[in-house]
Amino acid sequence: PHAGPLESKNEAAMSELVPEPRQKPVVPMKPMGINANLLGYIGIDTIIEQMRKKTMKTGFDFNIMVVGQSGLGKSTLVNTLFKSQVSRKSSGWNREEKIPKTVEIKAIGHVIEEGGVKMKLTVIDTPGFGDQINNENCWEPIEKYINEQYEKFLKEEVNIARKKRIPDTRVHCCLYFISPTGHSLRPLDLEFMKHLSKVVNIIPVIAKADTMTLEEKIEFKQRVRKELEVNGIEFYPQKEFDEDLEDKTENDKIRQESMPFAVVGSDKEYQVNGKRVLGRKTPWGIIEVENLTHCEFALLRDFVIRTHLQDLKEVTHNIHYETYRAKRLNDNGGLPPMTVETEENHESNL
Amino acid sequence: IAFQGEGCRTVPLSGHVGFDSLPDQLVNKSVNHGFCFNILCVGETGLGKSTLMDTLFNTKFEGDPASHSQPGVQLKSNTYDLQESNVNLKLTIVSTVGFGDQINKEDSYKPIVEFIDAQFEAYLQEELKIKRVLHNYHDTRIHACLYFIAPTGHSLKSLDLVTMKKLDSKVNIIPIIAKSDAISKSELTKFKIKITSELVSNGVQIYQFPTDDESVAEINGTMNAHLPFAVIGSTEELKIGNKMMKARQYPWGTVQVENEAHCDFVKLREMLIRVNMEDLREQTHTRHYELYRRCKLEEMGFKDTDPDSKPFSLQETYEAKRNEFLGELQKKEEAMRQMFVQRVKEKEAELKEAEKELHEKFDRLKKLHQDEKKKLEDKKKSLDDEVNAFKQRKTAAELLQSQAQQAGGSQTLKRDKERKK
Numbered sequence: 001p002h003a004g005p006l007e008s009k010n011e012a013a014m015s016e017l018v019p020e021p022r023q024k025p026v027v028p029m030k031p032m033g034i035n036a037n038l039l040g041y042i043g044i045d046t047i048i049e050q051m052r053k054k055t056m057k058t059g060f061d062f063n064i065m066v067v068g069q070s071g072l073g074k075s076t077l078v079n080t081l082f083k084s085q086v087s088r089k090s091s092g093w094n095r096e097e098k099i100p101k102t103v104e105i106k107a108i109g110h111v112i113e114e115g116g117v118k119m120k121l122t123v124i125d126t127p128g129f130g131d132q133i134n135n136e137n138c139w140e141p142i143e144k145y146i147n148e149q150y151e152k153f154l155k156e157e158v159n160i161a162r163k164k165r166i167p168d169t170r171v172h173c174c175l176y177f178i179s180p181t182g183h184s185l186r187p188l189d190l191e192f193m194k195h196l197s198k199v200v201n202i203i204p205v206i207a208k209a210d211t212m213t214l215e216e217k218i219e220f221k222q223r224v225r226k227e228l229e230v231n232g233i234e235f236y237p238q239k240e241f242d243e244d245l246e247d248k249t250e251n252d253k254i255r256q257e258s259m260p261f262a263v264v265g266s267d268k269e270y271q272v273n274g275k276r277v278l279g280r281k282t283p284w285g286i287i288e289v290e291n292l293t294h295c296e297f298a299l300l301r302d303f304v305i306r307t308h309l310q311d312l313k314e315v316t317h318n319i320h321y322e323t324y325r326a327k328r329l330n331d332n333g334g335l336p337p338m339t340v341e342t343e344e345n346h347e348s349n350l
Numbered sequence: 351i352a353f354q355g356e357g358c359r360t361v362p363l364s365g366h367v368g369f370d371s372l373p374d375q376l377v378n379k380s381v382n383h384g385f386c387f388n389i390l391c392v393g394e395t396g397l398g399k400s401t402l403m404d405t406l407f408n409t410k411f412e413g414d415p416a417s418h419s420q421p422g423v424q425l426k427s428n429t430y431d432l433q434e435s436n437v438n439l440k441l442t443i444v445s446t447v448g449f450g451d452q453i454n455k456e457d458s459y460k461p462i463v464e465f466i467d468a469q470f471e472a473y474l475q476e477e478l479k480i481k482r483v484l485h486n487y488h489d490t491r492i493h494a495c496l497y498f499i500a501p502t503g504h505s506l507k508s509l510d511l512v513t514m515k516k517l518d519s520k521v522n523i524i525p526i527i528a529k530s531d532a533i534s535k536s537e538l539t540k541f542k543i544k545i546t547s548e549l550v551s552n553g554v555q556i557y558q559f560p561t562d563d564e565s566v567a568e569i570n571g572t573m574n575a576h577l578p579f580a581v582i583g584s585t586e587e588l589k590i591g592n593k594m595m596k597a598r599q600y601p602w603g604t605v606q607v608e609n610e611a612h613c614d615f616v617k618l619r620e621m622l623i624r625v626n627m628e629d630l631r632e633q634t635h636t637r638h639y640e641l642y643r644r645c646k647l648e649e650m651g652f653k654d655t656d657p658d659s660k661p662f663s664l665q666e667t668y669e670a671k672r673n674e675f676l677g678e679l680q681k682k683e684e685a686m687r688q689m690f691v692q693r694v695k696e697k698e699a700e701l702k703e704a705e706k707e708l709h710e711k712f713d714r715l716k717k718l719h720q721d722e723k724k725k726l727e728d729k730k731k732s733l734d735d736e737v738n739a740f741k742q743r744k745t746a747a748e749l750l751q752s753q754a755q756q757a758g759g760s761q762t763l764k765r766d767k768e769r770k771k
Contacts, residue, residue, distance in 0.1 A: 040408040043624035045437040047385055050628035052373045053563060060372055083365040111360040115370030120358060160647050164636055243382070306368040310375035318485045329480045 056116055061168045062309065063107075063149075065124040065200075067142060067192065068177025070099055070131050072207035077175070077265035078123050080278060080289060081301055085267075086110045087123050100128035103141045107169075124171060130188050139192045146171050146200050150324040170321060172312045173236070173304060174200045177207040178224065178260060182216050185227045193233045199320055201236035201312055203304065204228070209262035209295050210280060210287045217262050224260055235259065237308065241315055254303065261300040264289055384438040386489045387627060388469075390521065391443065392462060392513065393498025394450035395420075397528040402496075402583035403443050405596060405607060406619055407432065410585060411443065420448025423461045442490065450509060459513040466492050466520050470642040477643075491639060493630045494557070494622060495521040498528040499545065499578060503537045506548050514554045520638055522557035522630050524622065525549070530580035530613055531598060531605045538580055545578055559621055560629050573621050579614035582607055 066074040066087075075087035086108070109122040124145070129138055149170040156166040174196065178189055193202055204224070209217060228235060237255065242248040266289050270279045278289040289297045304312070391399040395416050404410055411428065427444040444465065449458060469491045476487050497514055499506065514523055525545065527533070533541060549556060556577065559570035584607050588597040596607040607615050622630075 042406070042408050042432075042434060043619065044385075044387075044432060044439045044627070045434045046624045047437060047439075047627050048377050048381065050625070051380060052377050053565065054628055054632065055373050055376055057563065060369075062369075081367070083363045083367050084361045086361060109358045111358050112363055112367070112369075113360065114363060114367055117370045117372055119369055119372070160644050162640060301368065306371050307375070309369060309372055310379055314379065314485075322482065326480050326482075 058165065059118040059120065061120050061122070062313070063122040063124065063169060063172050064304075065126065065142075065146075065171045065174040066177065067126045067129055067174060068207060069129065069179065070127065072177040072179060073265045074125065074175070074177055074207070076267060077177075077205075077207070077263060077297075079267050080265040080297065081305065082112060082121060084110070084112060086112070086121055087125065099131045101132070103128040103138050105141060105145045122169065135188055138188075139195050142192075143196060143199060146196070147324065150321055151328075153321065154325055154328065168313075170316055171200050172316045174202050176202050176204045178204055180206050180208050180211050180220070180262075182212055182220050184223050190227070190231050190233070193228070193235065194231060197233050197235060199324070201238075201315055201320070202233075203236050203300075204260040205300060206260050206262040208264065210264045210282075212262070221260060221262065225256070236312065236315070238315070241319060258296065258299055258303075261296040261303070263297045263300055264295040265297070381436055381438075383485075384440060386440045386442070387631070388442040388444065388490060388492050388494075389622075390425075390462075390466070390492045390495045391445045391498065392449060392495060392517075393446065393528060394500060395448060397498040397500060398583045399445050399496075399498055399528075401585065402498075402526075402528070402581060403445075404585045405583040405615065406623070407441070416447045418448075418451045420451055422452065423447070423449050423458050425461060425465045440488070444492065455509050458509060459516045462513065463516055463520065466517070467642065470520075470639055471646070473639065474643055474646060491634050492521050493627075493634045495523045496622075497523055497525045499525055501527055501529050501532040501541075501580075503533050503541050505544050511548065511552050511554065514549070514556075515552060518555040519641060522633055522638070523554075524557050524618075525578035526614075526618060527578050527580040529582065531582050531600075533580070542576075542578060542580070557630070557633070559626055566625055569625065570621075573617055576614060576617055579618045579621075581615045581618055582613045583615070 064078065066078055068074050078087040079085055104127050105124060106127065107122050107124040109120055111118060111120050113119070126142055129142070132138065153166060153168065153170055156163060176189070176193060178185065193204065196202055206212075206217075206220065206224070212220060234240070235255075237251040239248075239251075239255070242251055264280060264287055266278050266280045266287075268279065268281075269276045270281055270286050271277075272279065272286055272288060277286075277291070280287040280289070288294050292298055389403070391403065393399050395418050400411065400415070407430075409432075411430065424447045425444055426447050427442060429440060429442045432439045432441055446462060449462075452458065473487070473489065473491055476482055476484060495517060497510070497517075499510060514525070517523055527538070527541065527545075530538065559566075559574050561567040561571050561574075582598065582605055584596050584598045584605075586597065586599075587594045588599055588604060589595075590597060590604060590606060595609075598605045598607075606612050610616050
C-alpha cells in the first residue's frame with residue numbers, strides 16, 4: 001500500500017485521526033524566527049498518528065483509590081465503572097470478613113483491554129477507614145501510602161542508569177465516598193479531604209444515591225459544594241490547573257453543577273424495556289445505573305474514564321509529584337527512614 | 351506487554367467502558383501543547399543545506415548563502431512556527447557554517463559536538479532543578495542530524511568519517527548525498543555501496559528506521575536499504591506536463607525533485623517527517639539523552655549502588671549541588687565584600703585627599719591673613735611712628751615758638767619800635 005501515490009496514504013492517515021479533533025484557537029507561541037508560510041502539504045500533522053501508535057504499543061497504567069466507610073458500595077462502584085471484577089470485593093473478599101482495626105491499604109492490579117488499548121488498572125482499597133470509634137488521624141496511613149508511591153517513582157527517576165519506562169504506582173485518582181445523609185459533610189470527611197486534596201486528585205462522590213429524592217439530592221449537593229468551598233478544599237478538577245479558557249468553561253460546569261456525582265453502583269443485570277441494564281432491584285422499581293435520570297453514574301464514568309483519564313495522570317505527574325519532589329529535595333539531609341536497614345545504611349553514609 | 355510479568359491477571363470486560371479513548375486524550379493534550387522538532391544539518395558550505403530545508407518544508411526560510419572564508423566552524427540556529435491542520439510544530443533548524451572550509455580541519459567536529467552536548471546539558475539542568483517545569487520546557491535537543499555528503503562519486507572524505515564517528519553516539523545520523531544530480535545513476539549505486547561499507551567498517555552507527563512495529567516495519571525496512579538518500583533540493587517550480595513541480599532545469603533535461611526515479615527526496619521526506627518523526631524524538635530522549643546523562647553524572651562522581659545498601663545518588667547529587675551552590679555563593683559574597691572594601695578604601699583615600707587639600711587651603715589662607723595682618727600692623731606702626739614724630743616736632747616747634755615768643759616778644763616790640771622810628 002505504500003508503493004501507491006502519497007495522496008491516498010494521507011487520506012488514510014487523516015481518517016484514523018482523532019474523531020473529535022479539538023479545534024483549539026491556536027495558543028500563540030512566540031516565534032523566534034519567521035513565521036513560515038506553508039505552500040503545500042508537508043505531512044507534519046502525521047505526528048499525531050505516529051504518537052498514537054507509540055502510546056498504544058506501550059500501554060497505560062491507571063491507579064485509582066477508593067476511600068470511605070465500609071458499606072458505602074465502594075467496591076461495587078469500581079466494578080461497575082470498569083465493567084469487570086477488578087475490585088477487592090471479588091478477589092476473595094468475604095462479606096463476613098471483620099472490619100480491620102486500623103486502616104489497611106490493599107492494592108490489586110488487573111490488565112484490561114478495549115479497542116486495542118491495554119491498561120493496567122490498580123484499585124487501591126482502604127478498608128477500616130472511618131470505621132473505628134476513634135477515627136483520629138485515620139487519613140495518615142493513606143497519606144503515607146500516597147507519598148510512598150511518589151518516593152518510589154522519585155528513586156527510580158534519580159538513578160544513573162534508568163529504566164526506559166518507570167513503573168507508575170502513583171495514585172492518579174482518589175474517589176472519596178460521602179455518606180448520603182442528606183444533611184451535610186461529616187467532620188471526618190472534611191478532615192480527610194483537607195489533608196489529602198493537597199497531595200492527590202480527590203473526586204468526591206455521594207454514595208448510594210438511591211436513598212435520596214431528586215430535590216434532596218440537589219440540595220445536598222449544593223450544601224456539600226458550599227461546605228467544601230468554605231473549608232478551602234480544592235477537589236479535582238482544581239481551578240488553578242485549568243489550562244485555557246476551553247478547559248475552564250468545561251470544568252467550571254462540572255465543578256459548579258455536576259459534582260459531587262451522586263452515584264449508584266451495581267453488577268447485576270436486569271431486563272428493562274427489552275434491554276439488559278445494570279441496576280438495583282427494589283420493590284418500588286429498578287434503579288438503572290446508567291440512566292441519567294436515575295443517578296449520575298454515567299456522568300462519573302464519562303468524566304473519569306472517557307474525558308479526564310489522561311488529565312488525572314498528568315496533574316498527578318506534573319503537579320502533585322513535582323510538589324512532593326521539590327519538598328523532598330529541599331529538606332535538609334534527605335531520606336526519611338522507611339525501614340530499619342535503610343536507616344542504618346543512611347547513617348553510615350553520612 | 352511488559353507489566354504482565356508482574357503477576358497481573360487479565361480480566362474480561364462485560365461492556366464498553368470507554369478507556370479506548372485514552373490514546374485520543376493523550377494525543378489531544380499533545381496537540382494543545384504543540385510539538386518540537388530540531389534538525390541539525392552538517393555539511394560543507396555549498397552543498398545545498400538551506401535549499402534542502404526549504405524544499406522539505408515547502409517554504410523559504412531566512413538566510414543568505416554563507417561565504418567560504420569563515421575562520422572556524424560555527425552553528426547557526428533558527429526556530430520557526432509551522433502549522434498544519436491542528437498541529438503546531440516548533441521547528442528548529444541548526445546548520446553548520448564554514449564546515450570543511452578551513453585548511454586545518456582537525457577540530458572541525460568540536461563545535462558541533464559541543465552544541466549537541468549543550469542542548470543535553472540544558473535539559474539535564476532543568477531536570478535536576480528542585481522547582482522544575484519539564485512539561486513546559488522548550489526542548490532544544492537535536493532529534494535528527496542530516497549529514498550532507500559531497501557528491502564526489504568516490505568515497506567518504508576523512509572529515510566525514512571522523513565527524514560522523516564523533517556524532518553517532520550523540521544524535522540520530524541520517525546520511526544523505528547532496529546535489530545528487532551531479533552523479534549518474536550507475537555511479538550512484540556504486541557510491542552508495544562504498545559509503546555504506548565505509549560506515550560499517552569504521553563502526554559508524556547511523557540511525558536505523560525502526561522495524562518493530564508491524565505497520566511500518568515493511569516500509570522502514572525497505573528504506574533502510576536505500577540509505578544514504580541521494581537528494582536534490584529546489585524551491586523553483588517549473589511547468590512539466592500540465593503540473594507545476596519543483597525542479598532544476600538543465601539544457602539536457604529537467605530534474606524533478608519529487609520524482610522517485612530522479613532522486614530520493616520523497617523517501618527522505620517520508621522517513622524524516624511522515625513516518626518516523628516521533629521515533630526520532632523518542633530515540634533522542636530515551637537513548638542519546640540517557641547516555642549523556644549517565645556519563646555526565648558518573649563524571650561528577652555519582653553512582654547507583656546496589657539495591658540492598660540503598661543510598662541514593664540523588665541525595666549526594668543534591669548535597670553536592672547545594673554545596674557547589676553555597677560555595678559559589680560564598681565566593682560571590684567574598685568577591686562582593688572585597689569589591690566593597692576596595693571601594694571604601696578608594697573613597698577614603700579620595701576623602702583624605704580632599705581633606706588634605708582643604709587643610710592646605712586653610713593654611714594658605716591663614717598665612718595670607720597673617721601676612722596681611724602683619725603688613726597692616728607694620729603700616730600702622732610706621733603710621734604711629736610718623737604720628738609720634740610729628741607730635742614730637744609739634745611739641746618741639748611749640749616750645750620753640752613759645753620761647754621765641756617770649757624772647758621775640760620783646761624783640762618784636764623792639765622791631766616794631768624800630769619800624770616806627
